[in-house]
Structures are given as structure tokens and as C-alpha cells.
Amino acid sequence: MEIGGGGPAAGPGPALGRGGLEALQHTVGSVLSSYGWYILLAAVAVYVLVQKVSRGLAARPSGRPGAAEAAEEPDVVVRRQEALAAARLRMQEELNAQAERYKEKQKQLEEEKRRQKIAMWESMQEGKSYKGNLKLNQQEVEPGASASTVPKSKPNKKPLRGGGYNPLSGEGGGTCSWRPGRRGPSAGG
Numbered sequence: 001m002e003i004g005g006g007g008p009a010a011g012p013g014p015a016l017g018r019g020g021l022e023a024l025q026h027t028v029g030s031v032l033s034s035y036g037w038y039i040l041l042a043a044v045a046v047y048v049l050v051q052k053v054s055r056g057l058a059a060r061p062s063g064r065p066g067a068a069e070a071a072e073e074p075d076v077v078v079r080r081q082e083a084l085a086a087a088r089l090r091m092q093e094e095l096n097a098q099a100e101r102y103k104e105k106q107k108q109l110e111e112e113k114r115r116q117k118i119a120m121w122e123s124m125q126e127g128k129s130y131k132g133n134l135k136l137n138q139q140e141v142e143p144g145a146s147a148s149t150v151p152k153s154k155p156n157k158k159p160l161r162g163g164g165y166n167p168l169s170g171e172g173g174g175t176c177s178w179r180p181g182r183r184g185p186s187a188g189g
Contacts, residue, residue: 032039123129
């Protein structure tokens, strides 16, 4: 028995021989030809991942000095918490004020709707058209809201089709004319 040359743990060199080396090359070549791009992409992904992790670890300070400073100066922590509480209180007050304004606006809208319904009911009781009355009420409200708006008059437009146009008659409509199919049994048979 040779020293370091004959056992299974000796390595691929002398134990494989010529046929074993060719078989290994063939196996490795077929694996690379089949999965080469996947192996390359996996290697690049692992490389990028290692780079990101190493940057993250390098950028993070070790020992967490912020925690040590907070433990040393509790008055800083107390001031920060008080400022945070004051900011929350301010935001809550603003939110409450907005909710109050919204409720007030909703009440005004409901009151306006109620007035319109009452006016509509009264006009119906008098025998007048309630839609016309509603339009007049809206026109009265609009000038009070914005005096700068001026009603625009519509320009005189000519009609798109002539007055005698009837789509069901089949006349006057260009080259497309539809005619219904024959009545009766089908001609196949």
C-alpha cells in the first residue's frame, strides 16, 4: 500500500485515471451547458447580496451609542416624550376643529335642503310648478355666492341633421341602408 496514494480519501488525481477524468469533464460540461446561465445568475445574486449585507453592517454603528446616551441623560428622553405628546395634542385639536367645521357645514346643507323641500311643498300646495320654483331658488342663491359669474349665452348652432330626418325611414342617410330578411322557411334543405 502506498502512502497517501491508494485510499479513497487520497483525491481525484491518481485514483481516477484517464477514463474517470474524461467522465468528470463530460459530466461537468453537460451540467454547465444545461444550467450555466442559472449558475451564473445565482453567483451574481449571491455576490450582490453579500455586498449589500457588508455595506449595511459597515454603515451601522456598533454598540448603539444612542441607547447609551439615552440611558445617561433621562431628561433628554423626558423632553422628547413631552414634545411628542404636545405635537399629538396639537394634531388632535386640529382634527377636532376640522370635525366641528364639517358638522357645521353638514347642518347648513341639511337646513338648506329642508328649506327647499318646504318651499317645494308650499308651491305644490299653491298649484305652481315646484321645479320652476326650485330653479329660481337656486338662481337666487348663486348670485349671492359669487357675483363675478356671468351667465353665458349659447351660440346659435345649426342642427346636425335636417328637420325631415327620420332614422327609421331609410332615407337621407348616406349609402348604408338595411333591409329586413325574407320571411318564411329557410332556403336550405
